[in-house]
Amino acid sequence: MLLDFYLLDVSYEVVSQEPHIIIWGVSRDGKRVLLRDKRFRPYFYAILREKASAEAVARKIISLSERSSPLIKVEPVEKKFYGKPVNALKITTVIPEYVRKYREKVKEIPEVVEVVEADIRFSLRYILDHHLRPCGWHRAEVEARGRNPSYKVEEEYEVKGEINPLEDWSTPELRIMAFDIEVYNETGTPKPERDPVIIIGVLTSNGVFKQFLADGFNDKNAIIEFTRFVQTYDPDIIVGYNSNRFDWQYLLERASVLGLKLDVGRKKDSPPSTSTYGHVSIAGRLNVDLYDFAEEIPEVKIKSLDVVADYLGVMKRESRVLIDYVDFPKYWNDPSKRGLLLKYNEDDVRSTMGLADKFLPFAMQLSYITRLPLDQVGAASVGYRLEWFLMHEALLNNELIPNREEKEAETYKGAVVLTPLKGIHENIAVLDFTSMYPNIMIKYNVGPDTIEKPDGCSIASHYIAPEVGHCFRREPPGFFKNVLSMLLSLRKLLRSEMKKYPPTSMEYRLLDERQKAVKILANATYGYMGWLGARWYCRECAEAVTAWGRTIITAVINRAREMGLKVIYGDTDSLFVENDPVKVRSLVEYVERELGFEIKIDKVYERVFFTEAKKRYAGLLTDGRIDIVGFEAVRGDWTELAKEVQENITSILLKEKNVDKAVEYVKTVIANLMQNKIPVEKLIIWKTLTKKIEEYDVESPHVSAARKLEKKGLKIDVGDKVGFVIVKGAGKISERAEPFNLAKDPRLIDVNYYIEHQVVPAALRILEYFGITENDLRKITSTAGRKSLFDYLGKH
DNA sequence: CTAATGTCCTC
DNA sequence: TCTGAGACATTAG
Numbered sequence: 143m144l145l146d147f148y149l150l151d152v153s154y155e156v157v158s159q160e161p162h163i164i165i166w167g168v169s170r171d172g173k174r175v176l177l178r179d180k181r182f183r184p185y186f187y188a189i190l191r192e193k194a195s196a197e198a199v200a201r202k203i204i205s206l207s208e209r210s211s212p213l214i215k216v217e218p219v220e221k222k223f224y225g226k227p228v229n230a231l232k233i234t235t236v237i238p239e240y241v242r243k244y245r246e247k248v249k250e251i252p253e254v255v256e257v258v259e260a261d262i263r264f265s266l267r268y269i270l271d272h273h274l275r276p277c278g279w280h281r282a283e284v285e286a287r288g289r290n291p292s293y294k295v296e297e298e299y300e301v302k303g304e305i306n307p308l309e310d311w312s313t314p315e316l317r318i319m320a321f322d323i324e325v326y327n328e329t330g331t332p333k334p335e336r337d338p339v340i341i342i343g344v345l346t347s348n349g350v351f352k353q354f355l356a357d358g359f360n361d362k363n364a365i366i367e368f369t370r371f372v373q374t375y376d377p378d379i380i381v382g383y384n385s386n387r388f389d390w391q392y393l394l395e396r397a398s399v400l401g402l403k404l405d406v407g408r409k410k411d412s413p414p415s416t417s418t419y420g421h422v423s424i425a426g427r428l429n430v431d432l433y434d435f436a437e438e439i440p441e442v443k444i445k446s447l448d449v450v451a452d453y454l455g456v457m458k459r460e461s462r463v464l465i466d467y468v469d470f471p472k473y474w475n476d477p478s479k480r481g482l483l484l485k486y487n488e489d490d491v492r493s494t495m496g497l498a499d500k501f502l503p504f505a506m507q508l509s510y511i512t513r514l515p516l517d518q519v520g521a522a523s524v525g526y527r528l529e530w531f532l533m534h535e536a537l538l539n540n541e542l543i544p545n546r547e548e549k550e551a552e553t554y555k556g557a558v559v560l561t562p563l564k565g566i567h568e569n570i571a572v573l574d575f576t577s578m579y580p581n582i583m584i585k586y587n588v589g590p591d592t593i594e595k596p597d598g599c600s601i602a603s604h605y606i607a608p609e610v611g612h613c614f615r616r617e618p619p620g621f622f623k624n625v626l627s628m629l630l631s632l633r634k635l636l637r638s639e640m641k642k643y644p645p646t647s648m649e650y651r652l653l654d655e656r657q658k659a660v661k662i663l664a665n666a667t668y669g670y671m672g673w674l675g676a677r678w679y680c681r682e683c684a685e686a687v688t689a690w691g692r693t694i695i696t697a698v699i700n701r702a703r704e705m706g707l708k709v710i711y712g713d714t715d716s717l718f719v720e721n722d723p724v725k726v727r728s729l730v731e732y733v734e735r736e737l738g739f740e741i742k743i744d745k746v747y748e749r750v751f752f753t754e755a756k757k758r759y760a761g762l763l764t765d766g767r768i769d770i771v772g773f774e775a776v777r778g779d780w781t782e783l784a785k786e787v788q789e790n791i792t793s794i795l796l797k798e799k800n801v802d803k804a805v806e807y808v809k810t811v812i813a814n815l816m817q818n819k820i821p822v823e824k825l826i827i828w829k830t831l832t833k834k835i836e837e838y839d840v841e842s843p844h845v846s847a848a849r850k851l852e853k854k855g856l857k858i859d860v861g862d863k864v865g866f867v868i869v870k871g872a873g874k875i876s877e878r879a880e881p882f883n884l885a886k887d888p889r890l891i892d893v894n895y896y897i898e899h900q901v902v903p904a905a906l907r908i909l910e911y912f913g914i915t916e917n918d919l920r921k922i923t924s925t926a927g928r929k930s931l932f933d934y935l936g937k938h
Numbered sequence: 939c940t941a942a943t944g945t946c947c948t949c
Numbered sequence: 950t951c952t953g954a955g956a957c958a959t960t961a962g
Binding site for chain 1 (some may be wrong): 942943944945946947948949
């Protein structure tokens with residue numbers, strides 16, 4: 143029979159010396175189904191010396207066969223490696239774990255040059271080989287097997303024939319469950335062997351909200367009831383916030399302390415386990431940690447659930463309960479306060495479900511495009527997402543997948559950044575190349591398979607990169623050219639398809655998320671080639687791309703100047719020019735006709751302001767919005783106060799051109815600061831710890847603050863953001879950096895530091911181009927003969 | 939004063 | 950765990 147199913151996940155198990163692929167899905171009639179494929183076997187390839195006899199090597203390999211997982215097939219295959227046909231053998235065994243073992247032995251054979259594709263996990267290998275699409279529909283030829291008591295599915299099937307993806311954009315009704323746990327702890331770091339889970343909150347996509355509570359400090363029943371709830375509701379997707387690193391780990395350890403089984407999967411006796419990219423894997427369900435997607439929003443500095451939910455409009459911070467986790471014991475032990483703690487947990491769970499609504503549509507499309515199951519795609523880095531996509535493309539092109547190799551870091555030259563013409567400019571157009579780097583790679587056939595040694599390189603048959611001289615075959619089209627052409631045209635297709643639907647429709651949303659996923663992959667390809675961890679690493683390729691980029695943008699700059707079109711600024715693939723429609727049009731045409739690239743007006747600034755610094759500017763767009771780029775106002779390591787000041791004066795200057803008003807405003811802020819009228823929250827400086835505290839060579843303020851937190855018994859990890867304030871006293875700034883939550887007394891704040899190192903520099907960065915000096919900001923206007931700030935400060 | 943270290947952001 | 954280019958604060962000497 144033929145069965146249509148929507149693919150959730152693929153896993154495998156070994157049943158009496160035979161690997162079974164387990165496909166978890168949802169059928170058309172909404173049944174949760176399992177498809178078992180007993181026919182798939184693990185394999186890898188050996189690339190042989192050109193002259194070696196494949197038959198002879200095959201015999202040698204077969205002699206390595208072990209009874210516990212015999213080599214069932216060793217066959218010559220016609221495959222390409224970096225675009226060239228190679229003499230290769232496909233080596234198939236039975237038990238997936240034996241692939242590694244055989245790989246090591248096969249490597250030792252003298253005729254074997256390289257062993258490839260031995261490090262691809264079995265279940266993902268199955269997805270690639272059968273061209274499956276996680277979060278997509280498929281049709282399979284199967285035989286029904288009825289129910290199997292070992293699995294929580296309505297029907298089991300055995301795959302007997304082909305499985306083919308279907309062109310079907312619908313999504314079945316999936317059951318989603320959000321959850322969040324609260325843990326009792328008095329010291330800051332909860333210990334599973336001591337501290338119970340006091341609340342487990344769950345919310346389902348059909349609106350059921352429930353909380354499982356510990357009985358005092360006994361959480362045994364709460365965990366049992368939670369497990370039971372999961373089995374009863376039977377979610378397809380479980381979402382949490384930081385659940386991979388915290389909730390699941392804690393529940394697992396707690397369950398083990400209590401002698402419980404955390405049986406939440408669709409397979410009996412199969413508790414959650416930590417898997418690839420550090421994500422927690424649950425049999426038959428997609429466990430998604432939404433924190434992974436929150437991490438990809440750079441404009442949100444503090445990634446706590448309440449802040450992210452507020453930013454995305456899921457739940458306002460002001461209208462929810464917020465409790466610091468060190469205060470949990472107080473709320474838990476006081477019956478009159480416990481209700482608030484429960485509400486706090488409920489708000490967290492509801493926020494988590496809200497985030498799922500925001501993130502899952504994109505995540506599912508990313509999963510569909512990259513073929514990484516939904517629970518892995520969030521945890522995987524940009525490089526790995528792209529790589530999974532490339533691996534499938536390699537398979538389609540009959541290309542062997544290169545190994546990830548250890549290599550020395552080598553740097554190369556990057557893009558052109560022009561020194562801006564400082565000052566205010568009116569009516570400026572920003573021209574942007576459309577996908578500059580991908581298009582360079584397509585036009586010049588750049589890639590690890592098309593690059594050739596300089597000898598024998600000629601302009602007739604090759605593209606030669608300027609400056610660096612790297613040489614790429616013109617024909618045939620290489621791997622990256624094919625992949626990128628496909629991605630760019632797919633994106634175009636998706637965008638035109640989108641326009642056929644109303645923007646509020648499901649189809650529109652789905653296509654939009656899909657085209658975004660495609661864009662991300664295309665844009666990451668250049669960076670991927672320069673990434674040391676890449677299978678298709680090619681430093682020369684990346685170097686050639688930036689060299690062509692520099693040449694192209696330089697040509698456009700020169701052309702603009704020849705035409706008498708003033709260039710204000712440019713970076714990598716963008717140019718800021720006078721908005722002279724006739725000249726701009728002619729420049730755009732030149733780029734298209736003479737250079738073969740597309741350049742577009744991205745935006746027009748009514749007024750834009752530059753200092754002499756690169757990568758920093760502020761502009762007033764024609765629609766009245768203010769754009770601030772690179773300046774302190776948009777950086778996460780400046781105080782809210784300084785950012786606010788800079789943002790406001792920028793707005794006053796660009797919109798009203800009123801320097802005096804801006805100066806007066808800064809003075810007011812300074813006066814408020816001196817009178818302790820500024821809330822401490824606006825004075826916190828946040829910086830990330832990028833390595834372990836003890837590894838730092840320099841005792842900078844955030845390191846010193848982190849040390850102070852550690853002394854208080856708080857655990858500080860790499861990647862944590864440390865918020866600190868500067869307090870009064872003598873000595874280095876780092877010595878006076880106090881963790882903000884340990885410095886509750888606002889009178890101890892060193893106002894002077896904030897004036898001199900935050901407000902004044904941030905304001906002056908802009909104002910000094912209008913002739914304003916530090917003194918102008920510090921002097922109180924002569925009205926009413928008030929004391930100057932210097933008198934106040936006892937300075938000068 | 940300069941050099942080095944460290945962080946964040948842009949394209 | 951996608952690149953190099955870049956700005957700037959702070960420490961160290």
